[in-house]
Structure formats: C-alpha cells, structure tokens
Amino acid sequence: MDELKLISERTSPVPLAESAALAAARARLMDEIAAEGTENVVPLRKQRRWVWTGVGAAGLAAAITAVVALTPAGLEPPAAAADPVAVLRSAAAVALKTPDTPPKPDQFVYTKTKQPDGEREAWLSADGTHDGLIKMADGSSFPVPGCRNGLAQAYKGEEPLKGVMEPCTPSPGYRQDLPTDVDAMFAHLNADNADHSGKMGKDVVALANENYLPPAVRAALYGAAAKMPGLRAVDHATDGAGRPGVGITWPLKPEDDPKVAKPEMIVFAADTFLYLGGNGTAVTASGVVDAVGQRP
Known part of the structure; x- marks a missing residue:
C-alpha cells in the first residue's frame, strides 16, 4: 500500500496541535524510532534530513497520528x-x-x-428531599418524589396514590x-x-x-x-x-x-x-x- 496514502488516511481527521503541545509526543516518537535500532535510521548529513528505512508504514502512520493529535495544554x-x-x-x-x-x-x-x-x-x-421530574422522549413524564423523614409519596404511573406513603432513602x-x-x-x-x-x-x-x-x-x-x-x-x-x-x-x-x-x-x-x-x-x-x- 502507498505509505503516504496510509499516513494521510490516518491523520486527515485529526486536528493539528500547537507546537508547544508536540514536544512530549515528538520525544516519544523519536524514542520509538531509536528502539528499532540505529541500523534502521540513516542520517544524510548533507541534506540534513533522515531516511527511515526500518519502520513499517503502518507503524509510521500510527506514530505520526500520535504526534499531530490535539492535546489540552499541560496534559500528556x-x-x-x-x-x-x-x-x-x-x-x-x-x-x-x-x-x-x-x-x-x-x-x-x-x-x-x-x-x-x-x-x-x-x-x-x-438534596433528594424535593419532588423532581423526568420527561421522556415520547412526551410522557413521571415524578421523582422527594424523600422526607424517611417517607415519599407513592405513585401509580403518573398519578399519586392519595394518602399512601412509602419508605425511602433520599437520592x-x-x-x-x-x-x-x-x-x-x-x-x-x-x-x-x-x-x-x-x-x-x-x-x-x-x-x-x-x-x-x-x-x-x-x-x-x-x-x-x-x-x-x-x-x-x-x-x-x-x-x-x-x-x-x-x-x-x-x-x-x-x-x-x-x-x-x-x-x-x-x-x-x-x-x-x-x-x-x-x-x-x-x-x-x-x-x-x-x-x-x-x-x-
């Protein structure tokens, strides 16, 4: 597979980060490259660039994705x-x-x-002691009775049962x-x-x-x-x-x-x-x- 195409596919949905946020990721990337062995990294001094020969295209794409991922300031x-x-x-x-x-x-x-x-x-x-409410997607709603002094109003569906209280713990x-x-x-x-x-x-x-x-x-x-x-x-x-x-x-x-x-x-x-x-x-x-x- 075309390596540049793979890298593009992996990184295109990822927003670019500011340069200050890249230091840690860049260091981690270089550590990964170094772990492949020095024989896999060939410096071309005259052109002042690197040729990566031992890193697979998929691994390189993943590493570059990690470098460009947008990160909140101060977080690794x-x-x-x-x-x-x-x-x-x-x-x-x-x-x-x-x-x-x-x-x-x-x-x-x-x-x-x-x-x-x-x-x-x-x-x-x-605090769980006052009567709340949940409104469902279909337009129906049901009460969330508050628990006061260990008792809450009992309901049947959306209707309160007159004079009926039930034991409760505040939620x-x-x-x-x-x-x-x-x-x-x-x-x-x-x-x-x-x-x-x-x-x-x-x-x-x-x-x-x-x-x-x-x-x-x-x-x-x-x-x-x-x-x-x-x-x-x-x-x-x-x-x-x-x-x-x-x-x-x-x-x-x-x-x-x-x-x-x-x-x-x-x-x-x-x-x-x-x-x-x-x-x-x-x-x-x-x-x-x-x-x-x-x-x-």
Missing part, C-alpha cells in the same frame, strides 16, 4: 487516543480543573440527553456523598460488579449523565474506571448526537453473545477529554435550576 497526550487508561486519566485531570458551583439543597440538577428515541429531560432534587442529584479517592471510588463501583463487566460501565455512565458531580468526585470516577481490566479504546467514536470523540468500552460478560450484545461505551471529546455521553446517548445540556420545568 495519549498515544493516538488509543490507550483507554491514558484517555480516562486525561479526562480525570480535566474534570479536576472544572469550576465548581455546588447547587443549593432546594435547587434541581437539570440534564437533557439525546437518546435513540428522542430527548429526555430530568430535574433531580439536589440526591448532587452527589457529594461519593468518594473523591480513586481507590475508594473503585471499591464503590466494584461493590456489586466483581466481574468488571458492562454493568460497571453502565454505573459509570449513569453517574456521569444525570448527576451533579463535584470535580474531585468526577475525577475519581474516571480514575477508577481506568483501573478496570479489559477496557478498549475506540477511535473516531460518536455519541448519541453524532459528535465525534474517543470511546472507551467495557468487556462483555462471559455469558453474553458477542454477535448480539453491544459493549457498554463511554465517549469523550478527543480534543478536550470532556464527557459527551454513553452508548447511543449524549448529554446536550446540563445545569442547576431553581424549579422543575426551568432550564439553564
């Missing part, structure tokens, strides 16, 4: 966004630097997500109760997911989608995800809104049929490492509001 670029651990750790570093404006207890965490069947909107009580939309330490977060996620399967991936997506996570909590979530075995990166993935990014997938369960089952995937923007969504979903709007029905 993952190798062509192909290393799931590097991607998740970069996402954690970005999350940790995100400005934090905690909601007040009587406010609501608003999220709009695009799903295969349309858009879903959620208003979740910040806050503002998750300041979660660990900020990576190991503690990993233990939390691993509590009922010992096989590290897609169920754990679904838990990560559920937390990332419709909750307000303090920066340290979100960073711990991504850092804990990076500790899970069997992760795989998917270059040029898209979220439910069609936005391009890099995907991270969890392994299927042993009993899952790989011809039918679809791995759980979380998608990050390839240039900023910001969270975009999960399998077939996309977080298109989020924020904190004062009342159900309001939008940021």
Whole structure:
C-alpha cells in the first residue's frame, strides 16, 4: 500500500496541535524510532534530513497520528487516543480543573440527553428531599418524589396514590456523598460488579449523565474506571448526537453473545477529554435550576 496514502488516511481527521503541545509526543516518537535500532535510521548529513528505512508504514502512520493529535495544554497526550487508561486519566485531570458551583439543597440538577428515541429531560432534587421530574422522549413524564423523614409519596404511573406513603432513602442529584479517592471510588463501583463487566460501565455512565458531580468526585470516577481490566479504546467514536470523540468500552460478560450484545461505551471529546455521553446517548445540556420545568 502507498505509505503516504496510509499516513494521510490516518491523520486527515485529526486536528493539528500547537507546537508547544508536540514536544512530549515528538520525544516519544523519536524514542520509538531509536528502539528499532540505529541500523534502521540513516542520517544524510548533507541534506540534513533522515531516511527511515526500518519502520513499517503502518507503524509510521500510527506514530505520526500520535504526534499531530490535539492535546489540552499541560496534559500528556495519549498515544493516538488509543490507550483507554491514558484517555480516562486525561479526562480525570480535566474534570479536576472544572469550576465548581455546588447547587443549593432546594435547587434541581437539570440534564437533557439525546437518546435513540428522542430527548429526555430530568430535574433531580439536589438534596433528594424535593419532588423532581423526568420527561421522556415520547412526551410522557413521571415524578421523582422527594424523600422526607424517611417517607415519599407513592405513585401509580403518573398519578399519586392519595394518602399512601412509602419508605425511602433520599437520592440526591448532587452527589457529594461519593468518594473523591480513586481507590475508594473503585471499591464503590466494584461493590456489586466483581466481574468488571458492562454493568460497571453502565454505573459509570449513569453517574456521569444525570448527576451533579463535584470535580474531585468526577475525577475519581474516571480514575477508577481506568483501573478496570479489559477496557478498549475506540477511535473516531460518536455519541448519541453524532459528535465525534474517543470511546472507551467495557468487556462483555462471559455469558453474553458477542454477535448480539453491544459493549457498554463511554465517549469523550478527543480534543478536550470532556464527557459527551454513553452508548447511543449524549448529554446536550446540563445545569442547576431553581424549579422543575426551568432550564439553564
């Protein structure tokens, strides 16, 4: 195959980075070339250039892709966004630097997500004691009753059952109760997911989608995800809104049929490492509001 054509195909969808962001990647590239052996690199001193004779076209294309990949300032670029651990750790570093404006207890965490069947909107009580609402893509909605003094209003569908209360535990939309330490977060996620399967991936997506996570909590979530075995990166993935990014997938369960089952995937923007969504979903709007029905 034509090497220049291969390199062009690998690098054409990747935006160019500023020169300051290339130093680490360039050094890594030269280390890879040096590892091939000095007999494979022939300097032509008069022309002041290098001839690479021992590096395969595919390897060279991959290396060049890694060099030109756009990287947030101050972060070590993952190798062509192909290393799931590097991607998740970069996402954690970005999350940790995100400005934090905690909601007040009587406010609501608003999220709009695009799903295969349309858009879903959620208003979740910040402290879990106020009545929230979820509006489904088909136009229907159902209440999320607040839990006060250990009791919540019971519903049948969208209708409250008069005088019927049921035991509850507050489920806050503002998750300041979660660990900020990576190991503690990993233990939390691993509590009922010992096989590290897609169920754990679904838990990560559920937390990332419709909750307000303090920066340290979100960073711990991504850092804990990076500790899970069997992760795989998917270059040029898209979220439910069609936005391009890099995907991270969890392994299927042993009993899952790989011809039918679809791995759980979380998608990050390839240039900023910001969270975009999960399998077939996309977080298109989020924020904190004062009342159900309001939008940021």
